[in-house]
Amino acid sequence: MSISATLPDAATPTGGAPVVARRRRGLRPTANGLPWILPAIVVVVGLIYFSIGYTGYVSALDWNGFILTEPTFLGLANFAEMFGDPVFWKALTHTAVFYVVTFTVQTALGFTFAALMHSQVYLRGVYKVVVFVPTVLAPATMAPVFRQIFDADGQLNTLLRAVGLDGLTQTWLAGGTTAMGVVMLATIWQWTGLTFILFYAAMSQIDTEILEAARMDGAGNLRTLWSVVWPMCKGTTVALATLGLIGALKTFDWPYLITKGGPNYATEFLGTYIYHTMLSEKRFGYAAAISVALLVLALACGVFMSLRNRHEGKA
Template sequence: MVTTTVPVTVGPARPRRGGAPGGHRGRGAHLVPGGLRWILPGFVLSVGLIYYSIGYSGYLSFFDWGGGRRAMTPVGADNYVEAFSDPVFWTAIRNTAVFFVAVFAVQVVGGVLFAAAMHSKIYLANLYKVIIVIPVVVAPATLAPAHIQVWQTDGTLNRILDAVGLDVLVQGWLGQSTTSLLVITVVGCWGSVGFGFILFYAGMAQIDPEILEAARIDGGGNLRILYSIVLPSLRPTTFSLAILNFITALKLFDTVWLITQGGPAHSSEFLGTMIYSEVAASSRNLGYASALSMILLVVAVVTSVLIQRRSRERTPVEATVARV
């Protein structure tokens, strides 16, 4: 077994200004890390904008406020109570869960299969790579009109179904509460396979060819090698994708808003569209929107931590030993 040690990066020794190396340093020097000046701009930006905004949202979530110069009325935890008792909120949570599970499953299966195929000797491999990655790089706003064209009542899908004799399946995919979430999920799956492919393709490239060769010498077929060697090696990538997908599902806004605006009758509502609706409507309710944002933040952080912990629990003992 190969044993490695985690390298500790040590920079070149530099003479310190105002004191001899190893000599007695003042109390202030202990409190001010040497790299502070380098991280200060990023630190100010990060703390000043991002964390300040999070803190301010948390503060706003305890008020009834229409924004601007309107009066801010303290309402305690009413906004949170309202959120948890709002059926649309639970529809959004359900939709988020459905979207996450479906998109993650398709992304993993599709990504692994495409990556495995691209690592084989396949004709026109580069062309396939471009085709599979294009949905990842094109902005949702650019693609949304095309998706609408496909799914609308007189759109491409219904025309194809009609042409092949499946007219019994023709329906208003966007305008039905039973199919609108399906449209959003399918669009999400379509756009996500390419990203899964990129990560799994890179992950597969990291697998030591000697291990694969040894497996082949031992008589392992392609499927066996994929199942017993490749997939276990991709577990960290898969967990990372799970976290990213969950956060994407929680923050999902652009695709939904551009295609269904969360409708009809809130059937394709997500937290992101709920928050935007509260902010953009004439009767702006920034307090409620902030409460929804805080709930979103807490769910995202807690779930990410849980997935990460689960990931560590599942890390093979050998791999842990190998890293020690």
């Protein structure tokens, strides 16, 4: 009698599946996430990074953008011209002032609205919708409304005359300071809703026992907001500051649609200046150089804000 016929099958343990089959199933390749992220990789590498590289190449040329014309290689001449361009520095200054004013006002309004919505306010749901609705409205649809309101014969001047304040009427969009104020007002009107939603969510995460302890220690509502709630919303504030800074550097829609960068470059931003330089003056090389500078500024600001937040978190 054969020995192999009497011995149990070593590859088939009692009450289980064959070990070989188990091993084969274990070696079977499992699905990974590459097919899901491949489209995003193609878009990022093939479109965004290629566009950035091509913009860097065009920034070294003197070219009007037409394929039939032969571009002239200038090296860093466009960047040298940019650093000596007063309009570029004016646009950069406008961006800095715009960021400080809009971020400060949006933060104050958003935090105040969020605190009010967490209190016993009648029809809170309606107020939330009213505050947030401007965020989802396109500037292209609302810019004509702002132009009409602040026109020399618009609703604002009409209202001022009706209440006897004729001395306050003026051509709001024709003055440098007032035109910038209108652009800031439109931006604040649109993005305060997003600031409000983020602060409202941050306040919802605060433990109620902490607020009750503050009140037991004798802190009033304002003291509790300033000393307890505001510090606990620091992460939200930093995130909004970072987004606001990058958004200010890329500002284009409101100043272009309301004032087109005027009057006399009073509301010129880097985005509008790039647009005018490229399409109106047909200087694609110089516009690309400003675009590269804008990208570097946005990256530097983002990295700075991130490192600062990380350093403060460790401290």
